Amino acid sequence: MTNVKVKSVAKTYGPIPVLTDISTEFQEGSFTSLLGPSGSGKTTLLRIIAGFIKPDEGVVMIGNSDVTNVPVWGRNIGMMFQSYALFPHMTIAQNVAFGLERRGIKGEAARKEVDRALEMVRLSGFGDRLPKQLSGGQQQRVALARAIVIKPSVLLLDEPLSALDRRLRQEMQVELLRIQRESGLTTIFVTHDQEEALTLSDKVAILDRGRIVQIGDPETVYEKPLTRFAAEFLGDSNFLSGKVENGAVRLSNGTVVRSDSALPGNGADVTLAIRPEKMSLVTADTQPNKLSARITTVIYAGPVLSYILETPDGLPLKLFAQNRDGRVLREGETVSLSWSPEHTIAVAN
Amino acid sequence: MRQLGRFYLIAILLFLYTPIAVMMAMGFNESPLYELPFTFSTRWYEALLSNQPLLKAGANSIIIALITAVIATTLGTMASVALSRRTFRGKSLLQLLLLPPIAIPWLITGTAMLIFFYWSGIGRGMHALLIGHVALAIPYVVLVVGTGFKTVRADLEEAAMSLGSTPVHAFFSVTLPLLYPSILGAALFAFAVSLDQFVISYFLATPGYTTLPVQIYSAIRKGFTPEINAISTLLLLGSMAVILIFARFAKPGDTRDKR
Ligand SMILES: Nc1ncnc2c1ncn2[C@@H]1O[C@H](COP(=O)(O)OP(=O)(O)OP(=O)(O)O)[C@@H](O)[C@H]1O
Ligand SMILES: [Mg+2]
Numbered sequence: 001m002t003n004v005k006v007k008s009v010a011k012t013y014g015p016i017p018v019l020t021d022i023s024t025e026f027q028e029g030s031f032t033s034l035l036g037p038s039g040s041g042k043t044t045l046l047r048i049i050a051g052f053i054k055p056d057e058g059v060v061m062i063g064n065s066d067v068t069n070v071p072v073w074g075r076n077i078g079m080m081f082q083s084y085a086l087f088p089h090m091t092i093a094q095n096v097a098f099g100l101e102r103r104g105i106k107g108e109a110a111r112k113e114v115d116r117a118l119e120m121v122r123l124s125g126f127g128d129r130l131p132k133q134l135s136g137g138q139q140q141r142v143a144l145a146r147a148i149v150i151k152p153s154v155l156l157l158d159e160p161l162s163a164l165d166r167r168l169r170q171e172m173q174v175e176l177l178r179i180q181r182e183s184g185l186t187t188i189f190v191t192h193d194q195e196e197a198l199t200l201s202d203k204v205a206i207l208d209r210g211r212i213v214q215i216g217d218p219e220t221v222y223e224k225p226l227t228r229f230a231a232e233f234l235g236d237s238n239f240l241s242g243k244v245e246n247g248a249v250r251l252s253n254g255t256v257v258r259s260d261s262a263l264p265g266n267g268a269d270v271t272l273a274i275r276p277e278k279m280s281l282v283t284a285d286t287q288p289n290k291l292s293a294r295i296t297t298v299i300y301a302g303p304v305l306s307y308i309l310e311t312p313d314g315l316p317l318k319l320f321a322q323n324r325d326g327r328v329l330r331e332g333e334t335v336s337l338s339w340s341p342e343h344t345i346a347v348a349n
Numbered sequence: 350m351r352q353l354g355r356f357y358l359i360a361i362l363l364f365l366y367t368p369i370a371v372m373m374a375m376g377f378n379e380s381p382l383y384e385l386p387f388t389f390s391t392r393w394y395e396a397l398l399s400n401q402p403l404l405k406a407g408a409n410s411i412i413i414a415l416i417t418a419v420i421a422t423t424l425g426t427m428a429s430v431a432l433s434r435r436t437f438r439g440k441s442l443l444q445l446l447l448l449p450p451i452a453i454p455w456l457i458t459g460t461a462m463l464i465f466f467y468w469s470g471i472g473r474g475m476h477a478l479l480i481g482h483v484a485l486a487i488p489y490v491v492l493v494v495g496t497g498f499k500t501v502r503a504d505l506e507e508a509a510m511s512l513g514s515t516p517v518h519a520f521f522s523v524t525l526p527l528l529y530p531s532i533l534g535a536a537l538f539a540f541a542v543s544l545d546q547f548v549i550s551y552f553l554a555t556p557g558y559t560t561l562p563v564q565i566y567s568a569i570r571k572g573f574t575p576e577i578n579a580i581s582t583l584l585l586l587g588s589m590a591v592i593l594i595f596a597r598f599a600k601p602g603d604t605r606d607k608r
Binding site for chain 1: 505
């Protein structure tokens with residue numbers, strides 16, 4: 001149970017910078033997700049923290065010690081791999097005991113720890129089986145038991161659930177969260193599933209091309225994205241661009257939009273992001289922000305209706321509506337959308 | 350359809366084993382000229398017992414094959430580790446260069462070795478035979494163990510390291526036990542390559558130190574006797590036993606870590 005810090009970490013492969021100036025802190029006992037598109041450097045960052053990769057620059061701290069030059073086997077980390085990586089020639093109990101044995105814990109003491117860890121992942125009594133005699137989800141839980149039984153300083157997980165089917169995956173998410181809470185382990189979790197990141201994490205870090213563009217609690221990152229990329233990658237967003245004019249934004253079609261975000265000075269270009277579920281199809285004149293648009297596509301998904309629309313000047317928009325009254329609008333209809341300045345977020349491009 | 354398949358298999362086995370069976374049977378036939386009718390006798394086995402050169406050559410063959418298997422398997426496995434788990438400059442070229450020796454006719458390899466060993470002062474004899482056989486066997490070992498490596502995921506070693514293993518400990522506790530069937534298979538291959546080897550042995554043997562194939566060849570040139578059948582039968586049973594023992598122990602899953 002320790003915090004983990006990375007300071008100015010950079011890594012290049014050949015001419016390509018894979019990570020650029022990463023500085024962040026993972027607080028003691030917190031669950032942080034690293035979220036980003038493929039190739040954004042999530043695995044590389046995780047493996048630098050684990051000690052499999054040496055950064056070209058920067059420092060990795062676990063607790064109060066600088067471990068930048070400590071190899072992975074000296075770092076006391078718990079790691080879970082996407083492919084489980086259980087040792088196929090050892091029983092479940094031997095797998096879980098592996099790290100204990102490396103720490104000189106053997107015999108009765110080791111057996112107790114193994115039993116406790118297996119109990120924690122609800123696999124008591126499976127100790128004598130071989131990995132291949134277990135289902136995917138069970139193997140995954142053994143991998144978790146093996147990683148936590150050594151009481152690591154930090155638990156690192158690289159898309160550990162992506163090989164599981166949807167149901168099992170949701171079950172494992174709940175298990176993982178419960179075990180993380182019980183053990184109080186500082187946890188760093190790589191995923192490119194945004195829903196997973198939002199539901200599990202205390203903090204979400206969004207990576208884009210080797211940089212952390214935003215890190216914060218899920219609500220802040222979702223409600224107040226700092227960049228266009230963050231607004232687009234985590235959830236859906238509508239983007240409006242225009243120029244600042246007297247504390248509001250004038251779009252190219254002349255419409256004036258109000259935002260509660262801090263705006264730059266008069267005449268500056270600005271991009272506004274609005275979540276599709278924050279827009280509503282109301283005709284009443286209650287909101288200051290309004291656009292009219294024609295419905296081009298209706299996606300009926302039961303409880304939620306998605307409308308894809310287009311303004312007269314060709315700007316594409318998306319709107320999610322609760323299916324409250326069972327009334328579905330038709331394609332081709334022209335409607336009026338409105339939303340509040342509070343949900344109009346100025347983002348960096 | 351199934352009938353046909355079985356018939357086909359039996360035909361192949363007959364084709365493979367009939368000459369061997371005839372050869373074995375003739376070792377127990379009284380007549381020195383392989384004449385029929387068959388009269389059971391062990392006289393050729395008795396004669397073999399006093400045929401020192403043939404017995405000695407047989408012993409030499411087995412000793413050379415065993416030593417070759419040990420050395421070639423060790424060196425070849427190490428090469429395989431490097432090729433499968435490390436990255437270094439020129440790796441793919443090296444990997445490629447390991448294969449052609451398997452396809453080069455032994456006559457050419459043998460001639461090359463003879464010339465090189467003569468020129469470099471290594472000469473001929475047991476040590477030269479060993480060097481030659483090991484060199485021949487290594488590509489097979491690398492090939493077999495390399496194929497085995499493909500079935501052992503690299504992240505297993507990483508998992509071991511994350512749990513506190515040094516790379517060396519990770520290799521010995523995780524990779525090696527999983528590779529064990531392939532390594533045994535490779536050793537068997539190396540053993541067989543050496544035991545079988547005639548051309549290169551013929552070039553590198555000395556009058557005082559030969560292997561069984563070479564000895565049989567020179568004996569045949571003087572005249573065929575069923576003693577040859579007798580020693581061949583013994584050798585054959587010996588190699589079959591080795592193969593069966595290997596097959597028994599190389600069963601994957603029997604490789605549980607002993608601790
Ligand atoms: N050993 C390597 N040699 C060269 N380039 C590498 C190496 N490892 C990673 N890269 C490159 O670094 C970039 C980041 O890779 P990384 O694996 O960290 O991405 P990721 O965010 O984990 O992606 P994914 O979601 O697909 O797993 C990629 O462009 C990748 O091609
Ligand atoms: Mg990755």
